[in-house]
Amino acid sequence: MTMLKVNNRTLEVTSRPDRTLADVLRNDLGLIGVRVSCSEGECGSCTVLVGGEPCTSCLMLVNQAEGQDITTIEGIGSQDDLHPIQQAFIEEQGFQCAFCTPGFIMSAKAFLAENPNPTADEVSVAMSGNICRCGAYPYIVRSVLRAAEKLRKSSGQQAAE
Amino acid sequence: MGTTQRNFSVVGKGAHVKDAREKVTGSLKYAVDLKVQNMASGKILRCPHPHAKIVRIDTSKAEALPGVLGVLTHEDVPQNDWESAWFNYRGKALDGTGRFVGDDIAAVAAQSEEIAEHALELIDVEYEILPHVLDMEKARESGAPEIRCEGNERDPYIVKWGDTDEGSAQADFTVDCDIFYESQQYAPLGRNACIAEWLGDKVTVWTSSQTPSELRDGVHEALGIPLSKVRVMAMPCGSSFGQWWSNNFMIITVLLARKIRQAVKIELTNEECMATVKRRHLERTRGKMGCTKDGQITFAQIDHLIDNGGYGFKDDVGFFCVDMWGKARNGHYAVHGINTNLVTAGCMRGVGDCTLGASVERLADRLAEKADMDPVDFRIKNQIVAGDELRMQHSRDNMKGNRDAYIASIPPHLRKDWPELFHLSAGGTRAILERGAEAFRWKERWKGWATPHTVDGPLKRAVGVGTGAHVCGVEFEGSSSAMVRINPDGSAKVHCAVGRQGRGSETTQCQVAAEELGLPLDMIEIETGDTDSCPWNHGSLASSTMYRTGWATRAASNDARRQLLEIAAREFFDGIAPEELDITDGEIHPKEEPRSNRRFTFSQVLNELRSETLGQTSSITGRPAVPMPPSTTFARQFGAQFAEVEVDVETGKIKILDFVAVQDSGTVVNPQVLKNQVIGGAICGAGFAIYEHLVFDEETGAIKNANLLDYKLLRCADFPHQAQVLFEESPDPVGPFGARGAGESPIAAGISAVSQAVYNAIGVWVDLPMTPERVVRALNAA
Ligand code: FES
Numbered sequence: 001m002t003m004l005k006v007n008n009r010t011l012e013v014t015s016r017p018d019r020t021l022a023d024v025l026r027n028d029l030g031l032i033g034v035r036v037s038c039s040e041g042e043c044g045s046c047t048v049l050v051g052g053e054p055c056t057s058c059l060m061l062v063n064q065a066e067g068q069d070i071t072t073i074e075g076i077g078s079q080d081d082l083h084p085i086q087q088a089f090i091e092e093q094g095f096q097c098a099f100c101t102p103g104f105i106m107s108a109k110a111f112l113a114e115n116p117n118p119t120a121d122e123v124s125v126a127m128s129g130n131i132c133r134c135g136a137y138p139y140i141v142r143s144v145l146r147a148a149e150k151l152r153k154s155s156g157q158q159a160a161e
Numbered sequence: 162m163g164t165t166q167r168n169f170s171v172v173g174k175g176a177h178v179k180d181a182r183e184k185v186t187g188s189l190k191y192a193v194d195l196k197v198q199n200m201a202s203g204k205i206l207r208c209p210h211p212h213a214k215i216v217r218i219d220t221s222k223a224e225a226l227p228g229v230l231g232v233l234t235h236e237d238v239p240q241n242d243w244e245s246a247w248f249n250y251r252g253k254a255l256d257g258t259g260r261f262v263g264d265d266i267a268a269v270a271a272q273s274e275e276i277a278e279h280a281l282e283l284i285d286v287e288y289e290i291l292p293h294v295l296d297m298e299k300a301r302e303s304g305a306p307e308i309r310c311e312g313n314e315r316d317p318y319i320v321k322w323g324d325t326d327e328g329s330a331q332a333d334f335t336v337d338c339d340i341f342y343e344s345q346q347y348a349p350l351g352r353n354a355c356i357a358e359w360l361g362d363k364v365t366v367w368t369s370s371q372t373p374s375e376l377r378d379g380v381h382e383a384l385g386i387p388l389s390k391v392r393v394m395a396m397p398c399g400s401s402f403g404q405w406w407s408n409n410f411m412i413i414t415v416l417l418a419r420k421i422r423q424a425v426k427i428e429l430t431n432e433e434c435m436a437t438v439k440r441r442h443l444e445r446t447r448g449k450m451g452c453t454k455d456g457q458i459t460f461a462q463i464d465h466l467i468d469n470g471g472y473g474f475k476d477d478v479g480f481f482c483v484d485m486w487g488k489a490r491n492g493h494y495a496v497h498g499i500n501t502n503l504v505t506a507g508c509m510r511g512v513g514d515c516t517l518g519a520s521v522e523r524l525a526d527r528l529a530e531k532a533d534m535d536p537v538d539f540r541i542k543n544q545i546v547a548g549d550e551l552r553m554q555h556s557r558d559n560m561k562g563n564r565d566a567y568i569a570s571i572p573p574h575l576r577k578d579w580p581e582l583f584h585l586s587a588g589g590t591r592a593i594l595e596r597g598a599e600a601f602r603w604k605e606r607w608k609g610w611a612t613p614h615t616v617d618g619p620l621k622r623a624v625g626v627g628t629g630a631h632v633c634g635v636e637f638e639g640s641s642s643a644m645v646r647i648n649p650d651g652s653a654k655v656h657c658a659v660g661r662q663g664r665g666s667e668t669t670q671c672q673v674a675a676e677e678l679g680l681p682l683d684m685i686e687i688e689t690g691d692t693d694s695c696p697w698n699h700g701s702l703a704s705s706t707m708y709r710t711g712w713a714t715r716a717a718s719n720d721a722r723r724q725l726l727e728i729a730a731r732e733f734f735d736g737i738a739p740e741e742l743d744i745t746d747g748e749i750h751p752k753e754e755p756r757s758n759r760r761f762t763f764s765q766v767l768n769e770l771r772s773e774t775l776g777q778t779s780s781i782t783g784r785p786a787v788p789m790p791p792s793t794t795f796a797r798q799f800g801a802q803f804a805e806v807e808v809d810v811e812t813g814k815i816k817i818l819d820f821v822a823v824q825d826s827g828t829v830v831n832p833q834v835l836k837n838q839v840i841g842g843a844i845c846g847a848g849f850a851i852y853e854h855l856v857f858d859e860e861t862g863a864i865k866n867a868n869l870l871d872y873k874l875l876r877c878a879d880f881p882h883q884a885q886v887l888f889e890e891s892p893d894p895v896g897p898f899g900a901r902g903a904g905e906s907p908i909a910a911g912i913s914a915v916s917q918a919v920y921n922a923i924g925v926w927v928d929l930p931m932t933p934e935r936v937v938r939a940l941n942a943a
């Protein structure tokens with residue numbers, strides 16, 4: 001029995017401890033936004049935040065994540081209430097097939113928390129841990145820049161209030 | 162030029178794609194995400210030898226393992242050939258012979274994937290090792306091991322015009338080449354899975370596929386059951402680009418489910434996706450080309466080999482890319498398709514363009530250098546423009562009977578709509594080259610052949626240009642259709658089986674329907690996966706979705722619109738002629754009075770249709786009234802791309818610094834969707850140019866880098882984020898609202914632009930992929 005804190009809920013999973021976090025999130029908790037492609041930490045499509053840090057969940061064992069805050073794409077916004085980064089990816093169409101998109105958005109979230117006002121070059125380097133086979137890269141960079149702007153605006157508003 | 166002449170209300174507008182919210186929230190379901198009740202897990206046993214025949218297969222130990230539900234071997238499989246689109250697969254689902262390392266041999270269904278995997282190890286197979294051949298040149302020789310009963314090589318595919326001997330005599334300069342292309346892997350992000358479930362003698366198949374109708378046909382052929390008993394529900398694909406059409410693992414899933422009388426899911430691993438399904442062909446071009454002093458190409462003589470692996474059957478990759486340099490006075494292109502004991506090869510994005518097309522670009526570049534001409538000017542001088550005669554032969558040979566009989570078979574009212582057969586309908590490269598050269602400041606930045614514009618220690622920088630062309634669907638493989646239904650509330654649904662490959666065609670098809678119907682885009686939805694509700698469609702392949710399916714969607718919408726206006730005219734407008742009515746924003750009104758108060762909604766008309774006097778029909782169904790004109794014979798898409806690169810002559814590393822891509826796909830239906838396709842193509846092409854290639858074991862042909870760690874793909878920082886995409890819109894006379902196809906010309910243009918830029922930087926042509934080692938080796942050899 002493992003207790004996982006996922007998207008602000010504490011959930012129980014019965015699982016052998018040698019299963020990967022990605023497997024448990026997808027198959028036991030139904031969080032299919034955790035996409036699995038390479039299973040070897042190369043493509044970034046399974047990126048989730050563990051304790052705020054981006055992690056490739058295909059390489060992490062489920063018991064390593066126990067007790068930490070885990071955030072998946074499902075935890076940051078929904079179809080009716082999009083996160084500003086999700087909104088920005090729609091506006092700049094930073095995807096085609098979108099298999100990579102949740103991973104990019106999670107990487108972007110962690111990156112923008114560290115660097116809220118990045119240059120395009122910085123975004124481009126920061127997004128290079130993930131792969132997009134459809135080659136939406138220039139529009140992914142634009143999406144992240146636009147997201148940064150949105151997030152700065154909303155945190156500016158919050159500060160002013 | 163640059164814009165279309167017509168005012169559209171939905172076409173050309175940057176609508177967000179319809180499934181954008183599902184995509185960014187991770188809720189879009191691909192086939193790997195789907196589960197059905199009481200579903201077993203399947204796994205495929207793979208051949209460990211490049212060529213071997215099963216002498217004996219004992220499944221009893223595997224069957225005895227607790228949790229195993231059944232094992233499928235070739236002995237359970239009907240020995241019928243089935244075929245994937247465009248000869249990407251021809252063979253039986255399992256026939257007791259393995260033709261490459263990793264080939265499908267048997268399959269297990271079990272309660273879990275782990276048990277199924279364990280059971281595979283318990284299947285005892287005794288193989289008779291057969292002689293094998295990996296090299297396509299050797300596979301052609303007489304006495305080579307026979308891989309297929311049809312022979313390893315069939316007749317070549319030939320396109321010819323004029324007399325190349327004469328052309329050669331007229332040439333002032335001649336160049337030749339012998340270029341070998343490594344194999345690119347689709348390297349899909351995202352895997353594929355297939356679920357099959359039988360109810361009685363009917364089967365439903367869920368999988369990620371670009372070609373649902375072709376898959377339904379494949380199941381029908383392989384199992385010998387009626388089409389009416391097969392329902393395919395195509396799910397969205399992760400990046401596919403030709404990989405997920407109808408694939409043998411899908412047929413195996415269907416057979417395994419039938420054997421155990423229970424739903425089965427087979428999910429491929431990343432390694433299986435990269436090593437057992439398909440890849441781009443290994444290819445070799447031997448060619449010669451000549452031109453006069455003023456740069457007129459007098460002949461092109463090309464002999465091109467493509468390796469189809471075990472189950473591919475193609476030889477026709479040349480017929481569309483030869484048209485690009487169609488102003489050559491004489492030409493002879495021969496393409497030979499050859500089978501080997503390597504994993505099957507098939508159509509990957511830009512098939513032929515990226516290899517044969519790239520060879521011809523390279524020959525032309527080397528001629529341009531000899532003639533001391535700028536590569537932009539040389540292209541403009543020798544590449545095709547609208548109205549020029551096309552060179553391909555296949556369409557001519559495949560027209561029903563002959564050209565006149567074909568024309569006679571087309572309804573007269575359509576005949577006037579399309580250009581003369583065998584001539585380019587619209588576009589060409591001149592406009593896109595001129596536009597791109599200006600945007601890229603080509604004249605300033607190009608310093609001549611083999612001349613970098615900047616040298617900074619070991620770093621040399623230079624620019625290059627490349628062009629690419631592709632067909633927009635092919636007419637001699639069935640007529641793609643679509644259906645449009647208007648519902649009682651006035652909303653509409655498009656049904657067209659093009660799958661969901663991910664580029665946004667669900668949205669662009671809806672835009673076409675919205676434009677034709679006069680409905681707002683949000684009133685239109687689309688079904689692209691269900692073969693029970695969609696008419697037959699070739700699928701989204703050969704760049705046909707916008708051009709051919711778009712034509713059908715528009716024609717079906719037009720038919721629905723006609724029916725709607727007939728009823729409206731009769732019931733609401735005192736029986737005036739329907740042609741005197743028009744539709745704006747979902748309201749029907751007199752054409753001459755767009756602001757008239759006499760306007761009726763679709764739902765008012767449809768409810769009238771439901772009244773007692775008119776019977777119980779509650780919706781209108783529109784279908785194309787006539788088949789599509791023969792598109793391959795005249796429609797092409799064009800891309801011209803400009804790249805700036807930096808080459809480190811010490812390490813051999815290539816960096817792409819700047820990029821401009823210009824595309825002519827006719828009318829742009831959705832600018833952002835098209836930009837993504839163009840840039841995505843350029844990046845995939847650049848990747849093929851500098852990194853991507855499969856490594857085959859020399860002895861066995863097994864793929865040694867079937868994973869994303871060892872198979873290198875371009876990443877975000879490897880491509881300039883400021884890359885520009887520009888459009889020229891030469892309206893097409895047949896395509897919907899003047900639109901044509903788009904996805905495949907950009908990849909070819911990207912390859913040639915980058916490889917020419919590298920040549921201009923270092924003065925040596927490097928074979929693709931131009932990996933650092935190859936660059937250094939080429940420099941050392943020079
Ligand atoms: S699936 Fe985890 S990094 Fe690729």
Ligand code: FES
Pocket residue numbers: 094095096097098099100101131132133134135136350399400663
């Ligand atoms: S959008 Fe397809 S892999 Fe990124």
